[in-house]
Amino acid sequence: MRLASLLGPDLKQILKEDPDQVRELLEEIHPEDLADIIGELDADEAAELLARMPAEDAAPIFERLEGDEQEEIAELMPPESVAQIASEMAPDDRADLFSVLPEAMGDAILERLEHIDPEGAEDVREIEKWPSTSAGHLMTTAYVNVAPDVTVAAAIEAVRAHAENHKENIYNVYALEHGDKLAGIASLRDLLLAKSYEPLADILRTNVISVKPEEDQEEVARKMAKYDLNVMPVVDDNGQILGVITIDDIIDVLTLEQTEDVQKLGGIEPLDMPYFRTSFLTFIKKRGVWLFVLFFGEFFTQTALRHYDPVFEAIHGAAYYVPLLISAGGNSGSQSSTLVIRGMAVGEIKLRDWWRILIREAGMGLVLGLGLALVGFGRVLMYPEQHADFALTVAITLVGIVMTGCTVGAMLPIMLKRIGMDPATSSTPFIASLVDVLGIVIFVHVAKIVMSAVLAGAH
Amino acid sequence: MRLASLLGPDLKQILKEDPDQVRELLEEIHPEDLADIIGELDADEAAELLARMPAEDAAPIFERLEGDEQEEIAELMPPESVAQIASEMAPDDRADLFSVLPEAMGDAILERLEHIDPEGAEDVREIEKWPSTSAGHLMTTAYVNVAPDVTVAAAIEAVRAHAENHKENIYNVYALEHGDKLAGIASLRDLLLAKSYEPLADILRTNVISVKPEEDQEEVARKMAKYDLNVMPVVDDNGQILGVITIDDIIDVLTLEQTEDVQKLGGIEPLDMPYFRTSFLTFIKKRGVWLFVLFFGEFFTQTALRHYDPVFEAIHGAAYYVPLLISAGGNSGSQSSTLVIRGMAVGEIKLRDWWRILIREAGMGLVLGLGLALVGFGRVLMYPEQHADFALTVAITLVGIVMTGCTVGAMLPIMLKRIGMDPATSSTPFIASLVDVLGIVIFVHVAKIVMSAVLAGAH
Numbered sequence: 001m002r003l004a005s006l007l008g009p010d011l012k013q014i015l016k017e018d019p020d021q022v023r024e025l026l027e028e029i030h031p032e033d034l035a036d037i038i039g040e041l042d043a044d045e046a047a048e049l050l051a052r053m054p055a056e057d058a059a060p061i062f063e064r065l066e067g068d069e070q071e072e073i074a075e076l077m078p079p080e081s082v083a084q085i086a087s088e089m090a091p092d093d094r095a096d097l098f099s100v101l102p103e104a105m106g107d108a109i110l111e112r113l114e115h116i117d118p119e120g121a122e123d124v125r126e127i128e129k130w131p132s133t134s135a136g137h138l139m140t141t142a143y144v145n146v147a148p149d150v151t152v153a154a155a156i157e158a159v160r161a162h163a164e165n166h167k168e169n170i171y172n173v174y175a176l177e178h179g180d181k182l183a184g185i186a187s188l189r190d191l192l193l194a195k196s197y198e199p200l201a202d203i204l205r206t207n208v209i210s211v212k213p214e215e216d217q218e219e220v221a222r223k224m225a226k227y228d229l230n231v232m233p234v235v236d237d238n239g240q241i242l243g244v245i246t247i248d249d250i251i252d253v254l255t256l257e258q259t260e261d262v263q264k265l266g267g268i269e270p271l272d273m274p275y276f277r278t279s280f281l282t283f284i285k286k287r288g289v290w291l292f293v294l295f296f297g298e299f300f301t302q303t304a305l306r307h308y309d310p311v312f313e314a315i316h317g318a319a320y321y322v323p324l325l326i327s328a329g330g331n332s333g334s335q336s337s338t339l340v341i342r343g344m345a346v347g348e349i350k351l352r353d354w355w356r357i358l359i360r361e362a363g364m365g366l367v368l369g370l371g372l373a374l375v376g377f378g379r380v381l382m383y384p385e386q387h388a389d390f391a392l393t394v395a396i397t398l399v400g401i402v403m404t405g406c407t408v409g410a411m412l413p414i415m416l417k418r419i420g421m422d423p424a425t426s427s428t429p430f431i432a433s434l435v436d437v438l439g440i441v442i443f444v445h446v447a448k449i450v451m452s453a454v455l456a457g458a459h
Numbered sequence: 460m461r462l463a464s465l466l467g468p469d470l471k472q473i474l475k476e477d478p479d480q481v482r483e484l485l486e487e488i489h490p491e492d493l494a495d496i497i498g499e500l501d502a503d504e505a506a507e508l509l510a511r512m513p514a515e516d517a518a519p520i521f522e523r524l525e526g527d528e529q530e531e532i533a534e535l536m537p538p539e540s541v542a543q544i545a546s547e548m549a550p551d552d553r554a555d556l557f558s559v560l561p562e563a564m565g566d567a568i569l570e571r572l573e574h575i576d577p578e579g580a581e582d583v584r585e586i587e588k589w590p591s592t593s594a595g596h597l598m599t600t601a602y603v604n605v606a607p608d609v610t611v612a613a614a615i616e617a618v619r620a621h622a623e624n625h626k627e628n629i630y631n632v633y634a635l636e637h638g639d640k641l642a643g644i645a646s647l648r649d650l651l652l653a654k655s656y657e658p659l660a661d662i663l664r665t666n667v668i669s670v671k672p673e674e675d676q677e678e679v680a681r682k683m684a685k686y687d688l689n690v691m692p693v694v695d696d697n698g699q700i701l702g703v704i705t706i707d708d709i710i711d712v713l714t715l716e717q718t719e720d721v722q723k724l725g726g727i728e729p730l731d732m733p734y735f736r737t738s739f740l741t742f743i744k745k746r747g748v749w750l751f752v753l754f755f756g757e758f759f760t761q762t763a764l765r766h767y768d769p770v771f772e773a774i775h776g777a778a779y780y781v782p783l784l785i786s787a788g789g790n791s792g793s794q795s796s797t798l799v800i801r802g803m804a805v806g807e808i809k810l811r812d813w814w815r816i817l818i819r820e821a822g823m824g825l826v827l828g829l830g831l832a833l834v835g836f837g838r839v840l841m842y843p844e845q846h847a848d849f850a851l852t853v854a855i856t857l858v859g860i861v862m863t864g865c866t867v868g869a870m871l872p873i874m875l876k877r878i879g880m881d882p883a884t885s886s887t888p889f890i891a892s893l894v895d896v897l898g899i900v901i902f903v904h905v906a907k908i909v910m911s912a913v914l915a916g917a918h
Contacts (some may be wrong), residue, residue, distance in 0.1 A: 028666060032686050163648050169689060170648055171628070179494065188647050189622050189629055192615065207487060225714065227491050228707040230628065230689055247706050250689040251713070258717045259801055261611065265724060266797025267790055274807040275798055278821070284826055287794050291861075295831055296789045298783045299838065305779035306842075312778075317772075319778040320764035323785060324757045325897060330751045331726055331891075335746050338725025340732055342718055348733040360739070367743055372754055379758065383765075402750075432790075436782060 002015035004255045022057045032132070035064035043069075047076035050085065059088035060167065067100040068277055074101060074109075083112035087120050090168055092140035092249065094120060099137075135220045136213030138253070139234045139243030142166050148175035148183040148204065150219030153196035155186065168246065175204055180240045181206065182233060210235040213242055217253045222347065224250050261345065263425040265338065267294065290429060301326070304440040311444050314455050317386065318447065321394060326439035328372055329401040332408030334359050334434045337427045340413045343424060354414050361410040362403060369402030393443075393450045400442040405435050482517045486692045493849040502528075506535035518547035519626065526559040527736055533560060533568075542571035546579050549627055551599035551708065553579060554586035573838060585701070594679045595672030597691045597712070598702030601625050607634035607642040607663065612655035614645065627705065630690045634663055639699045641667065669694040672701055681806065683709050712839075720804065723883040724797065726753065737839065749888060755893030761787070763899040770903050773914050776845065777906065780853060783875035785898040787831055788860040792868030792894045795820050796886045799872045803882060813873045828861030852902075852909045859901040864894050 014021050025034065038046045038061055050058045050073065062070065062085050074082045074097075086094050086109065098106045113121045123141045133455025144162040146155050148285045155173045163170055172192065184204030194203050210233045211220050224232055230247045251284045260270035269286040271278050278286075294362065305312065340357065343349030349357070372394035380391035409431050413423035416430075447456060484493065497505045497520055498710050509517045509532065521529065521544050533541045533556075540618055545553050545568065557565045563905060572580045582600045589595025603621040605614050614632045632650065634642045643663030653662045669692045670679050689706045719729035728736050728745040737745075745868075764771065764778065771778045799816065802808030808816070832854035839850035868890050872882035875889075907914060 030666065030686060100624065106738060158649050163652050167628075168648075187628070188651075192647075193622050207489065208836065209489065213701055221710075225707075225710045227489060230706065233596050247689065249685075249712075251680075251684045251706075254628045254710070254713050254717075255805060258720075259715075259805065261717075262721065262724065262797060264720065266801075268794050268797060274805075275802045276807065276812070276815070280822065283819075283823055287791070287823065288827055288830060289558065289826055291787070291790055291794070291831065293832070295783070295787055295834065298786045299788075301782040302779050305782070306776060307713070309776075309779075317633075317765060318766075318767075319781075320761050323760040323764070323782055324754070326782060327760075327891070327895070328750070328754055331750055332746070334725055335727050335750070336729060338721060342721045342725075343734045346718065346733075353735070356735070360742075364742055364746065368747055368750055374748065375751070375754065420513065432786070436786070452598045 006242055017080065020054065022053045022061075031060040032064050034061045037092065039065055039069050043072045044076050046299040047073045047107045055081070055084035056088045059087045063089045063093035066274075066277075067096065068273060071102070072098050079105070079109050079112055083109050083116055083124045086113055087117035090140055090166075091120070091142050091243075092121045092127065092138065092246075094339075095124050095137070096122050098128060099126050099132060104309040128215050133217050134213060135211045135215045135217065135234050135245060136242065138217055138220060138245045138247065138249050139213070140258070141243045142168060142173055143231075143233075143241075144170060144172070145174045145241075146200065148177060148201050150192045150197045150200050152191055152200055155200050156191050156196070159188065159191070169230075173200075173310065174233065174241060174244075175200060176241060179238075182235055182239060182241045184208065184368055185233070194352065195300060201453065208233065211245070212236065216405070217250075220245055221250045221253050221257070235297070261341075261424050264339070264422070265428065267291070267428050269425075287386045294429045294432060297429055298436065298445055300433060300437045301440060304437050308444045311447055311455065315390060315451065316445060317383075318390070318443075321380075322440060322443065324376075325394070325397055325401055325443055326436045328398060329405035329435040330403035332365060332402045333431045334428070336364075336406045336409030337413050337423075337431055339418055340410050341423050341427060344417060351414060351418055354411065357414070358407060361406040365406030366399065367401030368406070369399035370400060373398040389451050389454070390447075393447045396450065397439075397446045400446065401435075401439045404438050404442065405431075408438070419427045469860075476794040477534065479513065481512045481520075490519040491523050493520045498528050502531045502846055503535050506532045510536045514540070514543035515547045522552035522556070525733075525736075526555065527732060529556055530561070534564065538564070538568050539573055540688055542568050542575055545572055546576035549599055549625070550579070550601050550702075551586065551705075552598065554583050554596070556585050557587060558591060579873060589672050593672060593675050594670040594674045594676065594693050595701065595705060597676055597679060597704045597708050598672070599627065599705065600702045602633055602690075602692075602700075602703045603629060603631070604633045604635045604700075605659065607636060607660050609656065609659050610656045611650055611653045611657045611659055611662065614659050615650050615655070615678055618650070620909075626691075631703075632659075633692065633700060633703075634659060635700060635716070638697075640702045640727065641669070641694055641698060643667065644692070662739045667692065670704070672697065672791045676709075677694055677716055680709045680712050681703055681717070683906050691891060693769070704839045720800075720883050723881070724800070724887065725752070726887050728884075736850055753888045753891060757895065759892060759896045762901060763896050767899070767903045769915060770906055772908065774849060774906060776842075780839075780904065781899065783835075784860055785895045786854070787857060788864035788894040788898040789891055791824060791827060791861045791864035792890045793887070795823075795865045795868030796872050796882075796890055800882050803872065803876060810873060812872065816869050816873070817866060820869040821862060824862030824865030825858065827865070828858035831861060832857040848910050849906075851904045855909065856898075856902045856905045859905065860898045863897050864890075867894055867897070 012034065014050050021171065023272055050062055086097060091095065098110065101109065106381060110121055110124060127137060127139065144159050145157045158175060159170055170188065172185045172187050177183045184206040185208050186200060186203050190203050209227050209229060210224060213234050213236060224247060233244050234242045236242055263270045267290045269289055271286055303435060340349060376398050377391045377395040380386050380394050412431055413427045416423045416427060497508065509521055545556060546555065557569065569583060585600060586596060586598065592893055603618050605617045618629055618632060629647065631646050632642045633644055635746060636642045639832050644661050644663040644667055646658060649662050666688050668682060669680060670686060672693050672695060685708060689704050692703050693701045695701055712770055722729045727751040728747055764781065797871055799808060836854040837851045839845050839853050872886045877880045
């Protein structure tokens with residue numbers, strides 16, 4: 001940011017006078033930093049600058065802009081320039097660009113790309129046909145492939161030829177048999193350690209970890225993390241290689257998925273954009289949905305309280321303890337649901353573990369509830385107008401409520417997942433309303449038993 | 460898991476009969492899968508198997524076990540065997556092992572390592588001296604270094620020599636001047652593209668992105684993600700290289716940090732272990748802290764309600780609306796705090812943006828509050844015993860409460876961060892109590908104004 005504001009005006013001046021200078025700048029400044037600077041300019045200035053640069057210099061900057069910045073800037077550039085830049089982009093970044101562009105504009109640019117770089121246009125179609133959060137959509141079609149019967153020296157030569165045309169990192173050589181079937185891989189390190197006249201087949205690894213194109217990106221991330229992979233091939237049901245997924249895209253996936261999970265837990269429909277880029281109206285929609293659902297859910301607390309009006313009339317001040325009591329249930333419930341939802345997300349908790357969790361959570365609810373009960377008991381006795389039987393009612397209620405919170409909070413996400421719903425989205429509102437209403441019911445029934453004398457007198 | 464239960468018993472049999480067979484297994488099965496299998500065995504069986512294997516075969520399996528599994532198994536093995544295995548581990552994994560071992564045991568093993576592999580022991584000390592969440596603790600001391608004045612061919616030879624002794628991926632060659640000062644880097648790709656007789660200096664990149672050893676691992680992750688790096692050098696204030704951090708460790712850091720963030724937002728002190736490995740007592744402590752803090756905070760709701768007893772006495776049924784009303788504030792507050800906390804975590808929101816956020820959140824609170832007010836107004840009128848003036852009170856209160864929730868929820872994390880506290884940990888309890896109590900105050904004061912006639916009659 002500092003760099004951006006320092007260099008912004010100078011950069012504009014430099015590039016206006018001589019757009020070719022960007023090449024020298026790129027030697028000095030990382031394209032990510034140049035993208036930061038371009039991102040801070042007005043969209044029309046950025047569009048003008050990028051259109052004036054040679055496409056192969058503009059591409060590494062353009063591909064590092066945020067999706068919405070790309071869209072905004074591309075709209076202000078001649079489609080021909082965008083197509084030129086797109087043809088110089090990495091295949092996966094190029095496909096990403098087309099998925100952020102409005103359809104008509106994307107089609108117009110893709111048509112032009114067809115003329116400049118038919119293979120690049122074909123790659124876009126191949127990647128775009130997979131769902132946006134699948135392995136197929138994450139992959140790049142640029143990888144080094146050779147026949148399995150070449151020598152190590154020939155494989156190294158293939159790497160060299162590939163590197164001259166592509167800017168991405170290269171980790172592996174993929175040996176493909178007839179019909180693009182993946183026969184095995186060799187890493188650059190394997191190639192360097194082998195003798196150059198050795199047959200590649202001798203050093204090929206055949207137990208390759210791969211994903212299917214339709215697999216979800218979270219599964220891709222989990223596999224790559226488990227096996228410490230920097231790159232993983234995408235292979236279809238016939239064993240044909242379609243592309244490879246590189247680790248840098250996985251880091252982005254992890255951060256994005258995490259933001260979504262956190263937003264879901266906070267009771268917000270996941271936003272697609274950063275805070276300041278999300279429009280006011282989008283916020284109202286994404287927040288409003290759950291705020292209204294939760295509001296309707298809480299209607300039941302009022303209904304329940306009104307239903308038990310005679311009890312609350314008879315025990316003066318009891319209604320004032322309701323928020324305190326039900327919040328203890330809500331808090332313990334959200335602790336349990338958080339633990340279970342996160343545990344399922346990282347694979348530590350499986351559906352079949354449900355009964356072990358139920359037992360643990362009931363036990364924790366009991367211990368934590370007893371702790372709060374002790375405090376609650378003392379708290380009630382601080383008031384001279386309240387008697388020990390009401391203090392006992394509060395204490396027993398707390399044990400019941402916290403046990404309910406822990407077990408409901410832990411079991412609901414598991415049940416939701418079991419029936420195919422997203423536990424992170426759906427748990428919060430259900431738990432909140434359910435635990436609150438159950439809390440009131442528990443409170444009243446404990447009171448009816450413990451304070452039967454008081455209540456009998458009232459009737 | 461499937462694989463593990465299928466192979467477990469067979470594997471035990473195979474390895475008992477001939478521990479050397481593990482070498483052939485390692486050719487077929489990924490060490491991560493073998494680690495899964497070993498992790499499912501009883502600790503004493505696992506210890507026996509690992510101790511019987513040749514250390515260089517045991518190391519890739521042992522280093523992939525979870526920290527607590529390593530500890531449990533290492534305790535059951537002769538210290539000599541653990542030291543042998545440690546000497547074959549990657550330097551960063553080796554240092555991690557010593558940070559999970561109990562101190563006395565770690566010292567005993569380190570002493571033995573000193574004899575077998577003095578350099579390895581030295582590496583452990585170098586890495587261990589940095590705080591456990593710092594760049595220095597994440598780095599490995601295994602990297603390829605050459606003098607800057609060699610040829611490309613000599614640099615490739617250095618890579619080959621390094622690869623023969625180390626199993627990690629190799630991405631770069633580091634050119635070091637006198638006293639380990641980092642002069643520049645060349646990637647394997649740069650080396651392959653250059654002519655072998657070219658001086659390395661001609662292809663060295665000098666604008667290297669690096670971190671200082673004391674920097675936090677989250678900052679390391681952010682930098683590597685931004686610049687799409689697979690490896691990043693750790694350089695001290697004098698420009699000396701201390702080690703390198705590889706991307707696979709960063710993926711683990713991201714997942715761990717995310718789990719911590721989610722747990723904090725769910726009102727739990729971050730656990731250090733997976734759900735089923737966390738002891739009951741640890742859970743009680745980590746959950747109990749916040750459950751009690753939140754419970755004490757909610758005392759104020761009861762105090763406030765009791766304080767306004769005359770008002771609630773005068774408006775029959777008003778107290779029953781309290782949970783409904785304050786939960787609207789709590790929900791909108793947790794939405795806002797989630798957005799701001801996550802936004803700050805990923806760097807989208809800076810402290811200086813506070814007033815822009817305040818304006819947006821107040822606006823959102825107004826619109827969302829008006830929406831809920833409309834529903835709430837209708838809801839109250841559904842009951843024949845309530846009059847329009849009470850419905851109006853509920854409606855106005857909802858606008859006030861939701862606006863309070865949004866603004867307090869958004870501002871508190873920013874203030875907490877400003878004074879150096881962790882917003883994710885501290886926001887939830889403060890917001891919950893503050894918004895609930897403010898909600899009650901708003902409700903009563905709106906009632907006093909709108910329903911002054913009713914309340915005057917009551918006195």
